[in-house]
């Protein structure tokens with residue numbers, strides 16, 4: 001076929017570009033951005049200082065293997081630094097995994113409400129996305145296993161998942177890993193691992209240590225408050241880390257991200273403060289919002305998905321407009337097939353209280369409108 005202009009390879013134009021949550025609320029006074037699961041406590045002050053201290057070094061290329069950062073992350077998490085790879089966000093690691101393990105036509109499985117990035121990286125690599133249905137907005141191990149074929153190369157699983165906040169306990173993750181054929185790579189995306197306080201949760205460290213076909217990804221974007229710098233990592237068997245290192249760009253992690261990452265990883269107290277803040281406000285928000293007559297999906301992460309009624313005037317889109325006018329920016333998740341929901345990130349005390357008050361007014365308004 002003769003083409004009149006360059007054409008991307010198959011799959012690329014099937015991708016709907018990722019649409020990030022809104023950042024602003026034009027016209028509203030004070031704005032609380034509760035749309036991207038960023039840390040309300042911000043970065044560690046030590047990370048900010050580390051950035052200031054390295055500012056004069058930015059003319060120099062980074063040390064390409066992120067050696068010092070891997071040593072630090074390894075020490076803090078009790079992991080072998082040789083089995084860690086750093087990336088420009090964990091998105092970068094997900095991309096590398098798809099690129100390294102999917103040939104055109106190979107299948108990657110992810111779940112119905114799974115993080116949308118899996119679809120993007122699969123199609124971008126020429127792979128075929130295969131969606132496994134969920135049960136009660138939670139991944140279903142049997143549904144995943146039923147979709148494994150001879151062409152399956154990767155299973156992507158966010159645990160906990162964004163945007164639902166649900167998770168699979170250790171036993172289910174182990175059952176999944178034990179039941180997959182050895183040639184299928186299980187990618188456990190543990191972007192919210194630090195927030196989970198449940199005893200039966202395991203981030204993937206144990207499986208990625210002991211098995212040949214399990215990788216865990218982690219990020220500095222969420223609890224560490226470094227989303228703007230783009231820093232994440234992967235941990236897994238040496239043969240997988242070796243493959244990824246061959247295809248990553250040689251300087252994929254900036255000197256700035258490295259410096260801030262090292263300081264953040266060492267500031268355990270700051271991280272623990274974020275865990276404590278979340279452990280206090282996540283149940284409070286869930287309770288208060290449920291008390292308004294709205295369904296809240298049980299979440300173990302730093303956000304909740306709130307279901308709104310379908311009647312016009314009371315729907316998620318109406319609530320979104322109402323909240324935005326008050327400077328409360330939540331995340332519409334229609335792109336996930338969850339158009340009845342808005343996702344709310346746990347914010348600072350003031351923001352959390354303001355959201356509940358605004359939702360109470362929204363529900364009250366609607367009731368008054370319905371009765372009058």
Ligand SMILES: *Cc1c(COP(=O)(O)O)cnc(C)c1O
Nearest residue numbers: 089090091115162191219221232
């Ligand atoms: C936010 C998020 C990430 C992190 O992405 P980065 O590229 O590290 O910022 C990864 N997976 C899930 C499920 C997320 O919600």
